Amino acid sequence: MTRPKRLSPEAQAEALATLTGWKLAQGREAISKRFVFRDFSEAFGWMTRVALLAEAANHHPEWSNVYRTVDVTLATHDAGGLTELDVKLARAIDALGN
Numbered sequence: 001m002t003r004p005k006r007l008s009p010e011a012q013a014e015a016l017a018t019l020t021g022w023k024l025a026q027g028r029e030a031i032s033k034r035f036v037f038r039d040f041s042e043a044f045g046w047m048t049r050v051a052l053l054a055e056a057a058n059h060h061p062e063w064s065n066v067y068r069t070v071d072v073t074l075a076t077h078d079a080g081g082l083t084e085l086d087v088k089l090a091r092a093i094d095a096l097g098n
Ligand SMILES: C[C@H](O)[C@H](O)[C@H]1CNC2=NC(N)=NC(=O)C2=N1
Pocket: 058, 059, 060, 061, 074, 075, 076, 077, 078, 079
């Protein structure tokens, strides 16, 4: 696999403009989004679907879950910042619905 390249600030802004609800994370090069579900079961079921996507893509989220809220942060650790892999995973996550 070719090493992903970090997005330039311009490319980051362009990518963010195509995503709904994703924001640059505070103090680091990453994107974040909060997902709120009806209850824990919905939240955890969704996390399971995201986990399968992430594993298939070999690109994994940083996330935390409190009851029915899931906070997701995406960054490419191998590249030390944001890459197209994060944008693709964000799109795939949003395409799952919630
Ligand atoms: C060896 C393996 O391909 C890498 O460590 C992958 C796995 N999942 C990953 N996930 C994320 N979010 N960033 C990475 O750089 C990354 N690297």
